[in-house]
Amino acid sequence: MVSLHDFLKFCKEYLRSKGIDSPELSTEAIFAHVLGKTRLEVLLSRQDLSKDQILKIQRLIQRRGKGEPLAYLIGVKEFYGRDFIVNKDVLIPRPCTEILIDMCKSFYSKDNTLFFFDIGTGSGNIAITLTLEFPNFRGIGIDISGPALDIARLNAKRYEVNDRLSFVQTDLLSSIQANTADLIVTNPPYLSPKLLNGASPEVINFEPMNALFGGPCGTELAVNILLHSPYVLRPGGRFLMELDSSQFPEIIELIESQGCWKDIKLAKDYEGHDRIICVEKV
Ligand code: GLN
Numbered sequence: 001m002v003s004l005h006d007f008l009k010f011c012k013e014y015l016r017s018k019g020i021d022s023p024e025l026s027t028e029a030i031f032a033h034v035l036g037k038t039r040l041e042v043l044l045s046r047q048d049l050s051k052d053q054i055l056k057i058q059r060l061i062q063r064r065g066k067g068e069p070l071a072y073l074i075g076v077k078e079f080y081g082r083d084f085i086v087n088k089d090v091l092i093p094r095p096c097t098e099i100l101i102d103m104c105k106s107f108y109s110k111d112n113t114l115f116f117f118d119i120g121t122g123s124g125n126i127a128i129t130l131t132l133e134f135p136n137f138r139g140i141g142i143d144i145s146g147p148a149l150d151i152a153r154l155n156a157k158r159y160e161v162n163d164r165l166s167f168v169q170t171d172l173l174s175s176i177q178a179n180t181a182d183l184i185v186t187n188p189p190y191l192s193p194k195l196l197n198g199a200s201p202e203v204i205n206f207e208p209m210n211a212l213f214g215g216p217c218g219t220e221l222a223v224n225i226l227l228h229s230p231y232v233l234r235p236g237g238r239f240l241m242e243l244d245s246s247q248f249p250e251i252i253e254l255i256e257s258q259g260c261w262k263d264i265k266l267a268k269d270y271e272g273h274d275r276i277i278c279v280e281k282v
Pocket of ligand 1: 090094121122123
């Protein structure tokens with residue numbers, strides 16, 4: 001018999017020896033996932049593990065040891081205080097994207113009724129969070145990837161927002177009718193080859209490239225979305241987009257040259273870098 005306590009220690013040491021970030025968190029979360037317990041229950045447990053439990057844990061710990069992101073191994077990632085189902089077909093939601101939700105909260109209240117598009121919805125984390133935080137919002141999440149939309153629909157079902165949120169498989173905004181939206185939000189693929197070079201192997205080797213790579217300059221998809229958005233938005237509508245801080249000068253120049261936007265606002269991420277841009281359609 002192997003005690004949970006001893007195996008937990010062994011697995012933490014194993015991940016530490018492999019140079020994995022936060023080996024404690026990964027190990028405890030994998031144990032919790034396999035055993036159907038919370039992390040606290042895992043830490044307090046004095047039980048022994050069955051052979052089957054050990055095998056299941058061992059398989060996941062080995063994958064984590066090879067750098068596979070924890071979220072893909074346990075199948076969930078928290079975003080804005082809620083768990084979202086994720087798999088290798090979707091980008092893992094990032095804490096910095098929560099700033100986009102906070103920014104929406106600075107403009108809108110729970111009483112506001114509006115219609116939004118989320119471009120490149122992935123797991124649906126942004127669209128679903130907006131629908132839950134604002135009970136009168138309705139929206140459509142669009143993505144080019146069918147498998148990503150399967151995950152978004154699972155998440156929408158889990159949070160029972162199907163009556164106010166739907167998903168459409170299409171590429172960017174070109175097929176969307178004019179003057180239909182009050183709000184467009186997007187965390188587009190925006191990494192350039194240079195930014196990809198600086199990303200960690202966990203990201204490059206495991207997350208979907210079509211959710212990361214924005215083109216040779218990184219900003220190609222962002223520019224495409226920005227060029228179409230004025231047609232889709234009603235006057236007074238807002239556009240919010242996440243980007244890398246290095247990309248804002250080019251994007252602000254484009255916004256200014258379009259002549260149809262006012263009130264450019266930038267919000268910084270937790271590291272103090274510009275991360276979200278918001279503009280209002282004149
Ligand atoms: N909307 C999702 C997110 O913000 C996915 C974005 C993407 O795939 N680029 O996490």
